[in-house]
Amino acid sequence: MRYQLGTLLRYLYAAIAVIGVWWAVVLIAKPHMSLLPSPLATAQTFIALLATGELERHAAYSVCRVLAAWSLAALVAVPLGFAMGRWQRLERVLDPVVELFRPISPLAWIPLAILWFGIDEGGKVFIIFIGTFFPILLNTIAGAKNIDPVLVHAGRILGCTDDASLFRKVVLPASLPQVIVGLRIAFGTGWAAIIAAELVAARSGLGYLISNGMEVLRSDLVLVGMVTIGILGVLFDAVFRWFDRRYNWMGE
Amino acid sequence: MSAASPPTAKPLSLRGLAKHYATADGRVVEALLPIDLDIASGEFLVVVGPSGCGKSTMLNILAGLTPPSAGEARVGAAIVHGPDIDRGMVFQDYALFPWLDVISNVEFGLERKGIARRERRKVAMRYLEMVGLADFADKRPRELSGGMKQRVAIARAFATEPSIIFMDEPFGALDALTRRHLQHELLRIWQGHRKTVVFITHSVAEAIYLADRIVLMTARPGRIKTVMKVDLVHPRDPTSDKFREIERLIYADLDEELVKSFRMEGRN
Numbered sequence A: 001m002r003y004q005l006g007t008l009l010r011y012l013y014a015a016i017a018v019i020g021v022w023w024a025v026v027l028i029a030k031p032h033m034s035l036l037p038s039p040l041a042t043a044q045t046f047i048a049l050l051a052t053g054e055l056e057r058h059a060a061y062s063v064c065r066v067l068a069a070w071s072l073a074a075l076v077a078v079p080l081g082f083a084m085g086r087w088q089r090l091e092r093v094l095d096p097v098v099e100l101f102r103p104i105s106p107l108a109w110i111p112l113a114i115l116w117f118g119i120d121e122g123g124k125v126f127i128i129f130i131g132t133f134f135p136i137l138l139n140t141i142a143g144a145k146n147i148d149p150v151l152v153h154a155g156r157i158l159g160c161t162d163d164a165s166l167f168r169k170v171v172l173p174a175s176l177p178q179v180i181v182g183l184r185i186a187f188g189t190g191w192a193a194i195i196a197a198e199l200v201a202a203r204s205g206l207g208y209l210i211s212n213g214m215e216v217l218r219s220d221l222v223l224v225g226m227v228t229i230g231i232l233g234v235l236f237d238a239v240f241r242w243f244d245r246r247y248n249w250m251g252e
Numbered sequence B: 001m002s003a004a005s006p007p008t009a010k011p012l013s014l015r016g017l018a019k020h021y022a023t024a025d026g027r028v029v030e031a032l033l034p035i036d037l038d039i040a041s042g043e044f045l046v047v048v049g050p051s052g053c054g055k056s057t058m059l060n061i062l063a064g065l066t067p068p069s070a071g072e073a074r075v076g077a078a079i080v081h082g083p084d085i086d087r088g089m090v091f092q093d094y095a096l097f098p099w100l101d102v103i104s105n106v107e108f109g110l111e112r113k114g115i116a117r118r119e120r121r122k123v124a125m126r127y128l129e130m131v132g133l134a135d136f137a138d139k140r141p142r143e144l145s146g147g148m149k150q151r152v153a154i155a156r157a158f159a160t161e162p163s164i165i166f167m168d169e170p171f172g173a174l175d176a177l178t179r180r181h182l183q184h185e186l187l188r189i190w191q192g193h194r195k196t197v198v199f200i201t202h203s204v205a206e207a208i209y210l211a212d213r214i215v216l217m218t219a220r221p222g223r224i225k226t227v228m229k230v231d232l233v234h235p236r237d238p239t240s241d242k243f244r245e246i247e248r249l250i251y252a253d254l255d256e257e258l259v260k261s262f263r264m265e266g267r268n
Helices: A002-029 A039-052 A054-086 A088-101 A106-117 A121-145 A149-157 A163-200 A206-215 A219-247 B055-063 B102-112 B117-130 B146-159 B176-193 B204-210 B241-267
Strands: B012-022 B028-039 B044-048 B070-075 B087-090 B164-168 B196-201 B213-217 B224-229
Touching (some): A002 A039, A039 A054, A054 A088, A054 A121, A054 A163, A088 A121, A106 A121, A106 A163, A121 A163, A149 A163, A149 B087, A163 A206, A163 A219, A206 A219, B012 B055, B028 B224, B044 B204, B055 B087, B055 B196, B087 B146, B102 B117, B102 B146, B117 B146, B146 B176, B176 B204, B213 B241
Parallel strands (some): B044 B196, B087 B164
Antiparallel strands (some): B012 B028, B012 B070
16 A cells, blocks of 8 residues: 555656646747647646547547457467467477567558558557567567476476366466566557557547647647556556556565 | 374385486487386485486486386386376475465365365365474465475475375575474474385485485496495484494495596596
8 A cells, every 4th residue: 555655656746747847848938839738728628628528539449459459469479479488399480480570660560551451440450469469479488488397397296297287287377477577568569559550540549639639730639648648558557567466476 | 193194105116227318419428327226115215426416317207207218117016107196296496386375385286186175275284284384374485484495395295195205305405404403304204104205315414314225326327336224213313423433434435426526527
């Protein structure tokens, strides 16, 4: 509880500091409203968008796209990661393929995604899938590979004589913390990539809110979009941290 | 407690048991030369030898974790083919499952044996009491000291009532005082349960303190150099003349092997 209060306070300090600097810049430089609105004007736009439900709608679109793509990626990458982590032969075959695709940023897939899927949901889900797939895969492989062999020995000695029971009772719980790390990192990269995907190819979502704000010279809309991205990002990370504390046997 | 546990110990026999590895560059390394050995039901056998003499390899073969290159090991009449819950093991670095609390660690093998939840909780608790850790049942392994972890591991190994228990330098990572205490505890438990125990150690004093019989192994490639019966009554006094005499004999043999293994290291 005390820990959580401390975390909350640290975020509060950060927010106050950012708003303070922002306000100082506005007061001293007096930029035009369309370039940098004051924090107050931005807050007013934020509240107005909330009241009409427009902000919630855009946020919901972005969140749903990331959740869908991230879940799909997890569904494929976690089982594949375990298979590659436990079967050296499979890893040797697939590892070069993974290494070839891994350095390509999900953003580089945007043109192809548009060509293949148009600007429908499919394209954005595809881009986020690419972005979330590799962190999940690589962390699952590492988790499955780095299990202390003596734990596997202990499991076999204590009656896990077939692969299925050994996996369920030893391999899975032993690598779970690393898998959760992968899921958390992947969600972060997915959340960052969705905005980019929506910047170029969308009619909805927070990325669209931002790019549209730029086109109509409404920097307050741009800032509202950015602030919302930040707040939601922190919230999702908090959920993962809670989950991690609950299920990570490695402790702090 | 001895009345509650049926006499389940089984004898063990090794016939021509050997192990060699092929290295990456195609050379064959002899880890264990053919070994013949009979271990009686309920015997406490201690294997002593210099590092890399293949004693852990031998234990892993007996436990069914590694297949032998030649020969066979039998438990009773059955040839060892893979691990079996009837053969327990205690590892040097405890090998407790860090994601389970203490009592669930002890229950692990009982669950695999298909024992119902309430019954296995009761049995696990009984074995935790045996090692004096009943109050720590719901702690995580990381909250325990090394000595306590190894006591949990001992409880876990005995809880499934195996007929043989293998111990691979179980007290090697512990400080001298904890070690002394656990040796004493282990003897007490063994005297109550009379399992066949095969125990590996570096420590000559530990071997003499615990063993019915000591097997001394040579430097790599490993084979049996001497087998020695220890006819002292428990509890044994490490300062007694007889204890010292046995110690002196073993060290004389062991020194020869250490010189050899140092020479080999010098050549490599």
